[in-house]
Amino acid sequence: MTENSVAPTRAYRVTVDFLSGGQCFASEQYDIEAEDPAEAVRLALIRAEDSIYDDPRVPDRGRHAHVVPVTDGDDPDPQSPCPPAARKPVCPDCGSDEIVRDATVRWDPDERGWSISGLFDNETCDDCGAEGDGFANWVAIAPKPHADRVLPVLPTAAPAVLETSPDHLPAEISSVQTTDATTYRLAIALLPPDRRAIFELHQLGGLPYSEIAERTGTSVAHVEREIGAALSHLAIRLQDDLDRSA
Structure with missing residues (x-):
C-alpha cells in the first residue's frame, strides 16, 4: 500500500x-x-x-x-x-467620462457575496443619455496633478472669501466667509486629495472648468460636481467653526 x-x-x-x-x-x-x-x-x-x-x-x-x-x-x-498612463471610455456626443453598463449579479455561496455573472453590451452616458452597444470612445487619460502638493500661501490677515459662479453651483454655497485664513487653509486640507486638487486649480489657480477637466483627465460635469461638493464641505466646516466661536 x-x-x-x-x-x-x-x-x-x-x-x-x-x-x-x-x-x-x-x-x-x-x-x-x-x-x-x-x-x-x-x-x-x-x-x-x-x-x-x-x-x-x-x-x-x-x-x-x-x-x-x-x-x-x-x-x-x-x-x-x-x-x-491609462485609457478610459468617453461619450462621443458630449465628451463625458460618466459611462455606465448594466450587469447581472448572482449570490456566490462559496464567496458568500454577490458576484457579477454577466455584463450587458449596452453603454449609457449618465450626463447626456446617449447610449449604444460599444458606442464609447477610448481615450488616453492625462496624468492627474499630484494630490499631496503643498497648498499655495494664503494671507494670514483679513478674512478669506470664496467666490464661485452661480451659473454652475447652488446659490446657498456660492460664497463662503470664514473668520481667518488659517481656518480656511485647515478646511481645505481636510478635503479628499483629488477633490482638493480640483478645488485648488479653480479657486486658487483661477483655471476654468474646461482646462481643469483637460488637466485631470475628467469631464467638465465631474469638475463641477467636485467643486460643488468641496464648497458644501467648506461651508459646513466654516459655519461649525463660527458657531463654536460664538
Missing part, C-alpha cells in the same frame, strides 16, 4: 493589471492558494477572465500579473501599481 503525497500550498496575492495598448487602465487583486508562484499566476489569470474589465472591445486588450507571497500580518493593498 502506497501513500499519495500532497504538495504543500501557500497563500499568494496576485495583482492582475488590465491593459489597453500596453497601458494599465484597471486592476484587481486575488488571494490564491497554490503550490508555487507560477501556479498562482495561472489561477489568477483564469479568474480574471470573469472580470468586467476583461472586455473584448477594449482596444489592444491585454493582461499582466505580478505575485507576492502572503505572510501573517500582511495588509492587502487595494491599489495596484499601475503605470500613470
